[in-house]
Amino acid sequence: MREQAREPVLHFEILCMTLFSATREIPEDITSVCPSGEIYEVSENLADSPYFNPDIAPTPRSGRRWGVLDFAALWIGMCACIPTYMIASSLIAEGMNWWQAILTITLANTIILIPMILNAHAGTRYGISFPVYCRASFGIRGANIPAVLRALVACGWFGIQTWIGGEALFRIMAVLFPSLGNWPSTFLSISVPQLICFLFFWAINMFVIYMGIESIRILLNIKAPLLIMLGLLLLAWAYFRAHGFGPMLSQPSAFAAGGPKAGQFWLFFPAALTGMIGFWATLSLNIPDFSRYAYSQKSQVIGQILGLPTTMALYSFIGVAVTSATIVIYGQAIWDPIALLTRFTNPVVLVIAMFSLCIATLGTNIAANVVSPANDFSHLAPRFISFRTGGLITGLIGIAIQPWKLIADPSGYIFKWLVAYSALLGAIGGILIVDYCFIRRGRIDLAGLFRQSGPYWYQRGFNFRAIIALVLGIAPCAPGFLGTVGLIHAAPIFMELYNYAWFISLGISGGVYALLMLPGSKQIREPDFSPQRHNDTT
DSSP, X not given: OHHHHHHHHHHHHHHHHHTTOOOOOOOOOOTTEEEETTEEEEOSOOTTOTTOOTTTSOOOGGGOOBOHHHHHHHHHHHHSSHHHXXXXXXXXXXXXXXXXXXXXXXXXXXXXXXXXXXXXXXXXXXOOOHHHHHHHHHOTTTTHHHHHHHHHHHXXXXXXXXXXXXXXXXXXXXXXXXXXXXXXXXXXXXXXHHHHHHHHHHHHHHHHHHHOXXXXXXXXXXXXXXXXXXXHHHHHHHHHHHTSSOGGGGOOOTTSTTSTTTTOHHHHHHHHHHHHHHHTHHHHHHTHHHHTTBSOHHHHHHHHHHHHHHHHHHHHHHHHHHHHHHHHHHSSOOOOHHHHHTTOOOHHHHHHHHHHHHHHHHHHHHHHHTHHHHHHHHHHSTTTOOHHHHHHHHHHHHHHTOHHHHTSSHHHIIIIIIHHHHHHHHHHHHHHHIIIIIISTTOOOTGGGGOTTSTTOTBTTBOHHHHHHHHHHHGGGHHHXXXXXXXXXXXXXXXXXXXXXXXXXXXXXXXXXHHHHGGGGGGOOOOOOOOOXXXXXX
């Protein structure tokens, strides 16, 4: 029975390791690798390597504590947040009806689940973080390129989420102490009380990072059931208070026949889908930062399938349904849950609301926006930057970008920010997936990821073929991005390509990388192993 339970995982591994496989020699002394079921560990001492520190070291089997429920809680905890609640608002504002918006969100998160699981496979098998995973394709030094690209995006999201959390505190405090809302704005375009709330919430984030990855797992396991319960309670309140879900759920699409945008749905849909994919495009890359702690492949695969698309669909629907009900209850659509909660004057309700919003935003922010850049910055200088120091760097950048300005314009939030970075990250994802699944067939010299004399040193630590593929994957989308933000006047063809940014960048970079790497595939020396699977509990 235990072996039968493993079959889906075995089939996934076979697909990942053999699809598009190239015939090549694979001689290698693998005494540095000790297989234990699905988990591979380093047995030699790598402490002398300048590209090693304890925080980016492969996670040993003894450190694997994340099971199916932990990965489901990870995604429930990250998805149950204010941006997810509001994510359908832009789609509906642009003309979709409620079910078109929810289906677009669900489809996008089902699509992004594919690279998510593929990249997570390496993290689980070898216990490696995202930047170390990048070393196999970009080179030991070249891995800093995708790591920094990912880190800078995460810093932006960290700032946005921290601002949302701080603003939640401010809005609720302003209800309890109305005079706080009368403070004038400073030169930063926010008031002093807003700034204090923002910095206070920022400090809580930094404290959790200081406590380490285990505290994050515990936080997410607390947050997941709490936020699902509170979301359903809010949905029930809206339904009974409005005697239904209001007019928005019966509102026709603006793209329907006779509507103001009749016949234009398929012109809008690609950009909308790409933007929704961009919402979690960052995590599809750095998911090894979490899967390195998985008990087994089954844990990360099933946990992610259960947690990601379902929670995104549920919470975005709660946002639509509750907002629709507010039209009946308050005479206007209130998309912002913080603004909605400030309509409640019961002090007990406000305290519960404040606690819930803080937990919701804190859990999402730490898991999605701090763990990865902390590892990425640590990877820049392993001897001098620890995981905790990397988290502090992330926090400081998150303040410097003034996130309240990033989310001031909803159209920019979706079509400039989300799509812009999804173009970059699609290109990185294409290279990583082609390299791990098709070129190397899931085989990595684990100790070699940390050795200057190893197979991933390439040319002075850089694999220029990966860098070329990355640039070529991004290039077709760059004019459309510059045109969208108003820096140039781009031709219509480039604006159209920009709507498909994630798909185009992933396909081109992956294809170019395969063409550049396959001619030398016989010289790629990777450990030859047939995974040993024991009848241990996974």
